[in-house]
Amino acid sequence: MSIQLTILGYNSATPKVDSHPTAQLLNVNERFILIDCGEGTQVQLRRARAKFSKINHIFISHLHGDHVFGLIGFISTMQLMGKITPLNIFGPEGIKDFILNQLKHTQSKCSYEIIFHELSHKDSRLIFEDNKLEVYNIPLDHRIYCNGYLVKEKPRLKNLNIEAIQAYPEIETCDYFNLKKGKDFVLSSGEIIPNDVLTFPQEEPLSYAFCSDTRYKEDLVDIIKGVDLLYHETTFDKSLGDLAYKTGHSTAEQAATIAKKANVGKLIMGHFSNRYTDLTILLDEARKVFPKTYLPKNLEIVEVKRN
Amino acid sequence: MSIQLTILGYNSATPKVDSHPTAQLLNVNERFILIDCGEGTQVQLRRARAKFSKINHIFISHLHGDHVFGLIGFISTMQLMGKITPLNIFGPEGIKDFILNQLKHTQSKCSYEIIFHELSHKDSRLIFEDNKLEVYNIPLDHRIYCNGYLVKEKPRLKNLNIEAIQAYPEIETCDYFNLKKGKDFVLSSGEIIPNDVLTFPQEEPLSYAFCSDTRYKEDLVDIIKGVDLLYHETTFDKSLGDLAYKTGHSTAEQAATIAKKANVGKLIMGHFSNRYTDLTILLDEARKVFPKTYLPKNLEIVEVKRN
Incomplete structure (x- = not known):
């Protein structure tokens, strides 16, 4: 079980x-998703030796x-690489026209389908899931409609405790899948054998939260509580708190406050104002x-894993 | 008098x-124009230490x-740099909507005016001039509507031959500007003093032709005849002539043929297919x-100048 985050770009x-x-x-777990895509991202992906063909969700x-x-x-x-599998793009309402208008003027005929998932709701919802992960949007407070994203590993199937199972001859192989999914077993006598008796304890799924451009937003805490890894923008230092508010951004101290209150595993900073040639002022402020x-x-590849 | 061409990108x-x-x-002569603008051009301009504020024509x-x-x-x-002077953009019909639609979705309010000059004509015309240069479009033959551009120095004012002028006391200082512009002088007797007698010979203005994506097009020769510097795409080698034609491109040999027939000063190649890891096959073919x-x-900065 692991999450690997490759930082392709982190400036504003x-x-x-x-x-x-x-x-x-x-x-x-080998499901690759691209989060945000500033100019030059494709070159950064090449530098990171990423496999373009594995990216089907942005x-x-x-x-x-x-x-x-x-x-x-x-x-x-x-398209030039001959992609065939559909590409899913999640983003604010308008992103479809933003892209399709460019494809129209460049007279591009895509070799693959682009499926747009335009978001306009203001609460946090499950917006995507497959067999490996779930993605929720995180409503942010920027100058324009903006979402962060919470990505959670899908819980894997539990491992069976075969020794324990053998104490109940009534349990057959065809019952194993339900046990792996966490269901209790009901004997013909009506007695319930709790799942925990028949399987090993399962580790918590890993999770990552990406909080892009936003003002300090206290209610993020509930949404991202306990994530293993948090990216939260830290555009300014705290002496520029008014400017941060005005431009829809956060200070390093504010990002760290969110991280602390949400009790996350680790905080990665980013989206620094160009005024900082030395970022230690921001790092020191947050680490306090x-x-x-x-x-x-x-x-850099930031890895979070459990054995 | 000089033309300096900085190659910011040359691949396809x-x-x-x-x-x-x-x-x-x-x-x-210190008038800066940007020709084509693939992804990452702004970073290349920074690498070239170009002054963004001096670019007002694209x-x-x-x-x-x-x-x-x-x-x-x-x-x-x-816009982020606070540009105020208008930016003139010349390009195919559709370029205005292509850009304005992106500005709309990104909710950008430009600090400066963008003046679009959309082209749809199929002949070569003067499309821009100021006191330093003239620009003509060069109709090309690609898969979609495509123009090259011919840039010519504006002829400078001629230098006066003061010694010769002093032989005609009738010529006053206020007549000098007309002489510099090349006009003959008419004495009160009706006698015409040819301009050549009163001024020094003038050098030919420098010129540059940019021939972007195009099939071999014989009638380019008349338009670009005698230019000091020619860029002409050379996407393929001659063994791939059919592919070149099909995709709307030229071979190295074809580009060189245009250069030879137009008797240009120097040919710069470019827009190479990614299949070539060693470009000498293309260079050798053209140089023949x-x-x-x-x-x-x-x-690289390619310079053409006259003293």
Whole structure:
């Protein structure tokens, strides 16, 4: 069980020679999802040696350029590479027209289907699930409609305690799947054998929360409580709290406060204002509140796993 | 008098780690124009240490992604940098909606005016001039509507031959501007003094032609005849002539043939298919026809000047 987060870009505003706008590749047990896609993300994916063909789900937080201008290039490249499997794009209402209008003018005929999932609701909901993971949107408070994303491993099937099972000859092989899924067993006598007796305890699924551009938002805490890994933007230091509020961003202290209150495993910072040439002021500020805070590194793979 | 061409990107299809799609910055006597703008062009401009604020004219050949996907990012960055002067964008019909729709969805309010000059005509015309240069479109033959661009220095004012002028006391200082512009002088007696007698011979203006994606097109020769510098795409080698025709591209030999027939000063190749890891096959093929052919280099500045 592991989650691997590759940091493809972590700066705000504009791409520069050694600085890339927001984009992350998340690998949850070999299910790959791309989160945000600033200009140049496809080149960063190449630097990270990512397999483009494995990316079939993209989640865009909001339609500001530093989070989405690389999407059309990625879509086009997938087409040139002969992609066949459908690509699912989750993002704010408008993202479909944003992309389709560009494809229209470039007279592109996609070799694969693009399925748009436009979001406009203001609460947190399950927006995607398959056999490996679940994704929930996290409503954020930015200048325009913006969502973070909470990604949770799907609980795996439980391991059977064969020794315990053998004490009940009535349990047959065809019952095992229900036991693995966590169901109790009912004997013909009516006696209930609790699942815990027949299986080994299961570890908690791993989880990751991506909180893109947002003002300090206390109710994030309930949504992301206990996640193993949290990315929360830290655009400014606390001396610029008013500017952060005005521009729809957070200070390092505010991000760390959310991390602390939600009791997360680890906080990754990002989306730094270009005014900071040295980010330690932001790191120090956050660590005073939440010590397990870390600066992102270009193309770093942050791993969370359980054995 | 000089023309400096900075090669920002010269490959086809998709941006890669060490390969950038088409973009060039042309400096004609300190008038800067950007020609094509594939994804990542703004980062290449930074690498080239270009002054963004001096770029007020952009010419896009056609609306394929590898020539235009970087435009929205460049526009947005200019806005973040507080640009005030208008930005003129020349390109195929549709480019206005292509950009404005993206600005709409990203809820961008530009700090400066964007003036779109949409082209749909099929002949070569003067499409822009100021006191330093003239730009003509060059109709090309690609899969979609596509123009190259011919950029010519505006002829400078002639230098006066003061010694010769002093032989005619009737010529006053207020007449000098007309002489510099090349006009003959008419004495009160009716005698005409030819301009050549009163001024020094003037050098030919410098010129550059950019021939983006196109099939072999013989009638380019008349339009670009005698240019000092020619960029002409060379996507394939001649063994792939059928593929070149089918995809709307040229072979190295075809580009060199155009260069030879037009008697240009120098040919720069580009827009290479990704199949070539070694470009010497293309260079050798072209040089057999036109020896003054050169491969582009990343961020190279190609200079043409007269003293």
